[in-house]
Amino acid sequence: MxxxxxxxxxxxxxxxxxxxxxxxxxxxxxxxxxxxxxxxxxxxxxxxxxxxxxxxxxxxxxxxxxxxxxxxxxxxxxxxxxxxxxxxxxxxxxxxxxxxxxxxxxxxxxxxxxxxxxRRFDVGYRRAREAVESGELGFIHTVRACSLDTAPPPEAYIRVSGGLFRDCNIHDFDIIRYVTGVEVDVAYAVGGNKGTDYIKQAGDIDTGMGIFTMTDGTLVTFSGSRENSYGHDVRMEVHGSRGDIGVGLDESLALISAEEGISWPTGPRVISFMDRFLPAYHVELDAFLAVARGEQPSPCTAYDGVQALRMAAACDLSVSEGRPVKLAEIAGADLTKPGE
Known part of the structure; x- marks a missing residue:
């Protein structure tokens, strides 16, 4: 090929x-x-x-x-x-x-x-999805996700990136849908600037967070920042009535424990998203070859891309207007999922 x-x-x-x-x-x-x-x-x-x-x-x-x-x-x-x-x-x-x-x-x-x-091809996120789908965790009541970058992108990139939610947290938005298997009903987000000046000058935020209420009532929190120089911190926690599971809690976690006598994590901190997801990129591109050969349908369609963008748009609107935003307010609500 x-x-x-x-x-x-x-x-x-x-x-x-x-x-x-x-x-x-x-x-x-x-x-x-x-x-x-x-x-x-x-x-x-x-x-x-x-x-x-x-x-x-x-x-x-x-x-x-x-x-x-x-x-x-x-x-x-x-x-x-x-x-x-x-x-x-x-x-x-x-x-x-x-x-x-x-x-x-x-x-x-x-x-x-x-x-x-x-992230759909990362071993940890796939394990979390399996735990949800199998019922191993019981019913899911809360999910937490974060994407904290070690340093802001260059100013020229920031100006065309679409903003923190569309460029950085959009990965969280997609993986929230992927792991839970549920769509967002309402989004509420906030954002601010405490770091690099050119991000604010471009009309963007360097840090943001929010809450999604999913259509089944699950509550999801997410956060994102361009200013986490200690390390590239990408994690997810899924909490259910019978169990909890975490993604990204390994020896390279960019976090230290405040508890006495605890030295974990002990490994080198991850600095780059490419280092963090190196194996996932290989699996992702191998999957595309299977799609190109006609052996399987796309594992992440343009429809999925639209849904993540709708979540980002809802968060942008929430920040600008200071209110919760129903996803039904955002364009694309009538788009049909492939195969339905």
């Missing part, structure tokens, strides 16, 4: 290296809006390069999109028009409205899209 990657930045080059190592991949081609960037990255990884996406589309069997968010929509449309199974890093598109259009287009063309929410 020939894989074409649009976007030769850090994650694009990393995915190129991963695909190169996966069985069943015959060729990997990197392209970028800046051809010299694509050529340089391709040489470093040891794959082919293309001067532009248009040329690359005629040489591949599946498309992978790792370019800036504002290019996702155009590239997804190009992939679907060419009949190419398409993998796209989150979010689906720069706006919720465009994401909804793409989800509808996916269903109309019957060409699969897989959105890059790698």
């Amino acid at each position: 020939r894989i074409g990657i649009a976007g030769a930045g850090r994650i694009g080059a990393y995915h190129a290296k991963t695909f190169k190592e996966l069985p069943g991949v015959d060729e990997v081609i990197l392209s970028d809006a800046f051809p010299d960037v694509a050529q340089r990255a391709a040489e470093e990884v040891g794959v082919a390069s293309s001067p532009d996406v248009e040329t690359m589309l005629g040489r591949i069997d599946a498309l992978v999109i790792t370019s800036p968010t504002n290019t996702h929509g155009e590239l997804i449309r190009a992939g679907l028009a060419a009949g190419l199974p398409t993998f796209c890093e989150k979010p689906v598109a720069a706006s919720l409205e465009e994401a909804i259009e793409l989800a509808l287009l996916e269903q109309q063309t019957d060409v699969p899209i897989q959105i890059g929410f790698q």
Whole structure:
């Protein structure tokens, strides 16, 4: 199989290296809006390069999109028009409205899209989902999730990121749906700025948190921050009537105990999200190959990407208006889940 990657930045080059190592991949081609960037990255990884996406589309069997968010929509449309199974890093598109259009287009063309929410392929999150689905935990009453980054992205990235909820916590939003199997009914969120000045100047927040009331009554809290220099802290706790389970509570946890005589955790702290989810990225891309071969449906469709964006939009609206927001108020409430 020939894989074409649009976007030769850090994650694009990393995915190129991963695909190169996966069985069943015959060729990997990197392209970028800046051809010299694509050529340089391709040489470093040891794959082919293309001067532009248009040329690359005629040489591949599946498309992978790792370019800036504002290019996702155009590239997804190009992939679907060419009949190419398409993998796209989150979010689906720069706006919720465009994401909804793409989800509808996916269903109309019957060409699969897989959105890059790698936490779905992490061993811990999968174990938590199994514990919920099996009834091992009883009924779920509360869930806690957090995404705390070690340092803010560059100012240029912040200005086009879509904001903390759409860029950072969107991973929490997707995994909350994935683990609980339940949708959000009401969102209430708050946010503030105590760190890097350029985040506030861009109209964004560096720290946020909120509460989701799920459609079955489960209460979920989440938090996110760009300013957690002690380590990359991504966790989830699921609390049920008969048991509790935690994700991310390992020897590399970026947290120390205040209890006397407790030295855990003792391992090196995780600094980068790529280090934290290295195995998950491999499983995620291997799953996409199975999708591209027609062996399984997409494990994370454009519909799923839309739902995570709707949760982010509800949180943004809640912060700006200082009130709880029903998800029914947010565009896309009438979008049909694939297969229903």
